[in-house]
Amino acid sequence: MPALAPSPKAYVPFVSVENMMQLIHRIGIETMLLEMTDAIEDDFRRWNAFDKTPRVASHSTDGVIELMPTSDGATYGFKYVNGHPKNTRDGLQTVTAFGLLADVATGYPVLITEMTLLTALRTAAASAMAARHLAPKNPSTLALIGNGAQAEFQVLAMKAVLGVTHVRLFDIDPLATSKTLKNLSDSGLHVIACSSAQSAVEGAQIITTCTADKQYATILTDNMVGAGVHINAIGGDCPGKTELHGDILLRADTFVEFEPQTRIEGEIQQMAADYPVTELWRVLDGKAQGRRDERQITLFDSVGFAVEDFSALRYVRAKLQDTGLFHNLDMIADPDDPRDLFGMYLRAK
Amino acid sequence: MPALAPSPKAYVPFVSVENMMQLIHRIGIETMLLEMTDAIEDDFRRWNAFDKTPRVASHSTDGVIELMPTSDGATYGFKYVNGHPKNTRDGLQTVTAFGLLADVATGYPVLITEMTLLTALRTAAASAMAARHLAPKNPSTLALIGNGAQAEFQVLAMKAVLGVTHVRLFDIDPLATSKTLKNLSDSGLHVIACSSAQSAVEGAQIITTCTADKQYATILTDNMVGAGVHINAIGGDCPGKTELHGDILLRADTFVEFEPQTRIEGEIQQMAADYPVTELWRVLDGKAQGRRDERQITLFDSVGFAVEDFSALRYVRAKLQDTGLFHNLDMIADPDDPRDLFGMYLRAK
Structure with a gap:
């Protein structure tokens, strides 16, 4: 039996590198930088609303991989980012990143996006x-x-x-x-x-x-x-x-x-x-x-x-609504009866 | 000018909920549970090889969102997982999750996967x-x-x-x-x-x-x-x-x-x-x-x-090679010249 289509809650909008580049072109890079500056400033002005967890770093000989989470009580965000100075010599990026926003009330992700370009913009x-x-x-x-x-x-x-x-x-x-x-x-x-x-x-x-x-x-x-x-x-x-x-x-x-x-x-x-x-x-x-x-x-x-990433992620999410520059990722298992995760798997055969 | 195709390093294999269900059916759920038990046991036996960072929890009135990272020095993994007991009443999952593996030497992600089903299996x-x-x-x-x-x-x-x-x-x-x-x-x-x-x-x-x-x-x-x-x-x-x-x-x-x-x-x-x-x-x-x-x-x-998730993620990654049950996500900006991130964006117009 073919799998039923996942419910809308199972889908997480994903912004690829290609779509991020198109989004920047669509908005105009200088407009985007100006609007993002304002977005970060708005969030810095409500500094005490944020849960300022320290970043979690995993260090190795060649570099570091970090998770940078924060939350304003309504929306949760985090960024995965690495820093590997030697990468350039091998034709790789020193810093690559992706980010996520989630709804604090349910814990369900609501956005996942490339963040290498977005980090350059927000920085x-x-x-x-x-x-x-x-x-x-x-x-x-x-x-x-x-x-x-x-x-x-x-x-x-x-x-x-x-x-x-x-x-x-x-x-x-x-x-x-x-x-x-x-x-x-x-x-x-x-x-x-x-x-x-x-x-x-x-x-x-x-x-x-x-x-x-x-x-x-x-x-x-x-x-x-x-x-x-x-x-x-x-x-x-x-x-x-x-x-x-x-x-x-x-x-x-x-x-x-x-x-x-x-x-x-x-x-x-x-x-x-x-x-x-x-x-x-x-x-x-x-x-x-x-x-x-x-x-x-x-x-x-x-x-x-992390608050700067949070502002950038929320900015991108707001701009996505009109542009359609995203794919829906079937990332969250969301059976009709939430207790029937196994039944969903069984019926997918 | 149309964008050039991203380099292979820009792609991160992504396992959707649908593909995870097919993977479990393909392997057989009891075989998968047995092999995953062995995989976790193998990793527990080399316990001291792991960087055992505590999980990073963001608590709210309704639940918690956690990041659970670990690394064995060669591979880095983390899981995003929420726990919202009230979700069931709204037709949502109490626990949803996704996970990621990355190469410690470069910091580049090598797998991203749904992990609600996978967490049920690994638990x-x-x-x-x-x-x-x-x-x-x-x-x-x-x-x-x-x-x-x-x-x-x-x-x-x-x-x-x-x-x-x-x-x-x-x-x-x-x-x-x-x-x-x-x-x-x-x-x-x-x-x-x-x-x-x-x-x-x-x-x-x-x-x-x-x-x-x-x-x-x-x-x-x-x-x-x-x-x-x-x-x-x-x-x-x-x-x-x-x-x-x-x-x-x-x-x-x-x-x-x-x-x-x-x-x-x-x-x-x-x-x-x-x-x-x-x-x-x-x-x-x-x-x-x-x-x-x-x-x-x-x-x-x-x-x-986190080590249990790490074992489960590595198990899935190993099984993916043969099955093709994944999509390639264009998640990592990877310009030909790593210093020319902006040029990649310019040429994508």
């Missing part, structure tokens, strides 16, 4: 959100050090959200920089390749460090950072991995996502335990001051936090 | 594995108290692995019992419905309690348990939820999966912190004694552990 959106509150007013120039898989997303978020017009690129591998230059050729931005990190930061109001490899641990030294700059450090994101010289942190005011996690994973792991930081949500919520004056150096010590 | 297999070492020799009769979604799987595992021939059913809801009777009508077993738990346990060498609702907290009282019996308690599996009267535990020798987890979630949460238990893997590995004599009461205080 860029989180950077732009921080810069919107911490960078000098009307910034024109971004220095981007590290021109890997995240580079163009970071650039376009700073354009879409802050109106940046000029970009100065540097990477220890010139091929990474030329790849980024080429990909941004139709972006309407003035983009140039620089021969050193020192050259790249000249005249920039925002400096973003975005490198993956553990072995280049001091991307920025103290003398490279002038007064009034905003630094967005997104590459130092696990224990033993940092990008900035500690002296920079002594001159900067540092903002973080979730202090207990950043103390372990962020740039501040090189500082004393009482090194002062401000959680970014407090700035967004008016509880703490962001940029104070035009000579202040601000640092967003970004490691990536 | 039954784990029960049979424990009973194989703890129950009296050549048991003929199983008493099964609680005849919900797990019932038939438990029965068939005890038949396949231990050769049980007679089954005595009881549930506070007679409809659950008649559902189970009907589903087992072609099983070759002598199955009867009993009017009480007390009646069900008469003459049974193995008593399995398998109830879901938090409000019926004492399924077995002390006077119902005779000498020489093996008890398999699988329904008490979260804080505040137990099935056995504490006096039974005072007479029994208790075996557990992973002591730190069972102290919080199992029957032994009602006992003092120094109540003695034996981790089951030590019995399988010859480090501790299982059943000692024919009058001993043995108790497997089962709460479900």
Whole structure:
């Protein structure tokens, strides 16, 4: 006897890599980055509504596999993400990810999606959100050090959200920089390749460090950072991995996502335990001051936090309704009589 | 320009509910239960090879959503599982699940599968594995108290692995019992419905309690348990939820999966912190004694552990190669140049 069609509750909408790319094209990447920045900011403003479970990491010689769950009491979300710096040498992604949303009331999943692209978008959106509150007013120039898989997303978020017009690129591998230059050729931005990190930061109001490899641990030294700059450090994101010289942190005011996690994973792991930081949500919520004056150096010590993924997942779910850019996965066994799981199997013969 | 086909590494084999049901029919459910029992036992014998991260639970008023990860250093696995006792009243499953395997060396997922059916199978297999070492020799009769979604799987595992021939059913809801009777009508077993738990346990060498609702907290009282019996308690599996009267535990020798987890979630949460238990893997590995004599009461205080899911996932992955019972999910963004994630998106327009 053929199996009966599963009930609608058995289906979980799945967004493939192909459909995610189409969704970004459909919405427009700059619109999507801007809307996602707003979505993350909305969730950061209701920070205390979230169950902030620490991420669960499984470390190995070659990398780490992490599960990042959170919940706002109505919706539960988590991301599976790996970090394997050596992967690039084998033609693989350093970071791949997928994510899920579920209904807290029933525990049933309601969305599963690729999240490698979505993580690049949400990381860029989180950077732009921080810069919107911490960078000098009307910034024109971004220095981007590290021109890997995240580079163009970071650039376009700073354009879409802050109106940046000029970009100065540097990477220890010139091929990474030329790849980024080429990909941004139709972006309407003035983009140039620089021969050193020192050259790249000249005249920039925002400096973003975005490198993956553990072995280049001091991307920025103290003398490279002038007064009034905003630094967005997104590459130092696990224990033993940092990008900035500690002296920079002594001159900067540092903002973080979730202090207990950043103390372990962020740039501040090189500082004393009482090194002062401000959680970014407090700035967004008016509880703490962001940029104070035009000579202040601000640092967003970004490691990536589950709430950002949650916001991105909910954003994608909301956009899916109209586009049909998903498949229904028959992932949840849902017999007519919930106690008759075995009968459902028997009748599927 | 149409998108290029993703590389093979971008594809993750996905086993739907329908394909899982076909896989069970293809292998034969009793063969599958027996082979899965052996697979779990093989993994329990190499217990110290596993990274035994505690499960990560997100509790709400109506239930819990859990992530259960583990790794043996070569393969990583996790299960997403919810537990919502009220779901049954709304026509939903109390427990739904899906699972994933990934390659530790790269972090790339290699299998994603429905796991509601697979959890029922692995839970039954784990029960049979424990009973194989703890129950009296050549048991003929199983008493099964609680005849919900797990019932038939438990029965068939005890038949396949231990050769049980007679089954005595009881549930506070007679409809659950008649559902189970009907589903087992072609099983070759002598199955009867009993009017009480007390009646069900008469003459049974193995008593399995398998109830879901938090409000019926004492399924077995002390006077119902005779000498020489093996008890398999699988329904008490979260804080505040137990099935056995504490006096039974005072007479029994208790075996557990992973002591730190069972102290919080199992029957032994009602006992003092120094109540003695034996981790089951030590019995399988010859480090501790299982059943000692024919009058001993043995108790497997089962709460479900990530290693059991890992074994089940690896078993399914091995069986998939020949059957083709999976779909390839385009879940991992895998551009030709791993640093050119953005270029992959651009070219997909």
